[in-house]
Amino acid sequence: MKNVHLAVLIYLLFIAPFRPLSAQTNVQRINVTELIDSLTSTLDNYYVFPEKAELINKHLRQQLIKKAYEGISDPMKLSEKLLDDIRSVHTDPHMRIYYDSLFTNRNKGEQKPSAEEIEELKRLEKEQNYLFKKVEVLPGNIGYLLFNGFSGDIEGSKSTVSSALKFLINTTAIIIDLRSNGGGSPEMVSYIESYFFQQKTHMNDIIDRLSKDTSYFYADPAKTAGITLKMPVYILTSKRTFSGAEDFSYGMQSVKRAIIVGETTGGGAHPTKPFLLGQGFQINVPFARSLNPYTKTDWEGTGVKPDIQSSANEALKITQTTILQKQLAGIKDEQQKRKIQWAIDRLSASEEFTLSSETHNLFPSTYTGGLNFYVEKDKILCKNNERGGEIFELKPIKKSLFTLDENAHVEFIKDKSGKISSIKLLFENGRIVDKPRIN
Structure with a gap:
């Protein structure tokens, strides 16, 4: 099944978005009966579930008899209508119908990529x-990897993949961000999985409807040139x-090699092939199905359910906090504890807050070392005279604890009478510095 997506990927990702609208809509009258015949025949022959193809085709023919497509002269709208009708009786997220006048004079049938297209x-x-966007080490020695697709060019991308993962080899946990990842090559899926296993592990099967062939996919550390990442893995x-x-x-x-954090995923488990239907129309037909060797099912229609459910926007912060709290529970050294707590507190800082009268009363105040805290336009600011008068905006973490700059937090300490008498500067490396108030 290698490269079955290539031609359609080239078109959808790199050609269609930049074509002028007039080129896409300059069409002759559509023979809808002929189009429906071509569509139903293609589904009969190739769709992964023959009984569902029969159900879809029956509905489309009924719609044709009811003249549901009369008066639709815009091929784009006709594509949408056909897909809506299909999904009214059976939903497969991978099944899509497209129109482009570029396809008008091409032969019907499976659209196989040419060597030039590949x-x-x-x-x-x-x-x-190769769709790899970001790799970094977050506070607490947490690795972070963001990539938005699984490239079909495994050989070409190997150095990129291995370099990204090797960069994270000394981290204590890894977060893999797939929140904007739309998929790609199953071979690349198993290749990247291989970096996270010490033994060859069966991960997925893909069963072709027509050939009845089954492709078996394994995570195999023999593929990774000795790079094995043994730390806990979290997937967003x-x-x-x-x-x-x-x-x-x-x-x-x-x-059980990763914990999933975030939202339930889109629910598409069926590999597709593009077929031309004539008159400029194309359909992506799911022709095979996935079968997990352990669950004996897949994620089609249901999506992957997260272990820790959250909004997509909050998933990274929640994952970082989860990892850091686990680290904190296992640490005995006090300075190391403070380092981890600092990272947890930093994640809790609020960007927006209402300045309470109690907080407002903390300011203005000045402390040894030239730190002057004051309020201006409902913002808490600190002028650091030891750094050339540089000004920082504080963000609240909790009642008396605030962020100060990129390396420090500040905690305001009250004396027995309830007045602020000093501050503690809490640094990222776990160091603490006390500074008494001077006015």
């Missing part, structure tokens, strides 16, 4: 760094996480 996609993926998901990204998440979750 090379063009490889070039375009390379230009996008959203409603946009789809297809191959769900394959990765579902597989890692099913063998």
Whole structure:
């Protein structure tokens, strides 16, 4: 099944968005009966579930008899109407219908990529760094990896993938961000999975309807040139996480190699092939199904359910906090504890808050070392005279604790009478500095 998506990917990702609208809508009258015949025949022959194809086709023919498509001259709207009618009786998120006048004079049937198209996609993926967007180490020595697709060019992308993962080899936990990942190559899915296992592990099967062939996918550390990441893994998901990204998440979750945090994913488990229907129309037909060797099912229609449910926007912060709290529970050294607590507190800082009268009364105040705190336009500011008068805006963490700058928090300390008498500067490295108030 390798490269079955290439031609349609080239078109959808790199050609269609930039074509002028007039080129897409300059069409002749559509023969809807002929189009429905071509569509139903394609589904009969190739759709992964024959009984569902029969159900869809029966409905489309009934709609044709009812003249449901009369008066729709815009091929884009006709594509949408056909897909809506299909989904009214059976929903498969991978099934899509498109129109483009570029397809008008091409032969009907499966659209296989040419050698030139394959090379063009490889070039375009390379230009996008094989969809790898970010790799970094977060506070608490937490690795973070963001990539938005599973490239079909495994050989070309190997150095990029291995470099990104090798960069994280000394971290204590890894967060893989798939919240905007729409999927891709199943071979790339198993290749990236291979970095997280010490033994060859069966991850997924894909069963082709027509050939009855089954492709078996394994995470195999022999593929990774000795790079093995043994630390805990957390995967961030959203409603946009789809297809191959769900394959990765579902597989890692099913063998208890990763904890999923975020939203239930899109629910698409069926690989597709593009078929031309004539008159400029194309359909992506799911022709195979996934089967997890442990759950004996897949995520089609249900999505991957997170272990820790949250909004997509909050998933990263929640995951970082979860990891840091686990680290904190296992640490005995006090300075190390303060380092981890500092990272947890930083995640709790609020960007927006209402300045209470109690907080307002803390200011203005000045402390040794030239730190002057004051309120201006409902913002708490600190002028640091030891740093050339640089001004920082404080963000609240909790009642008397605030962020100060990129490396420090400040805690206001009250004396027995309830007045602020000093501050504690809490640094990222766990160091604490006390500074008495001077006015």
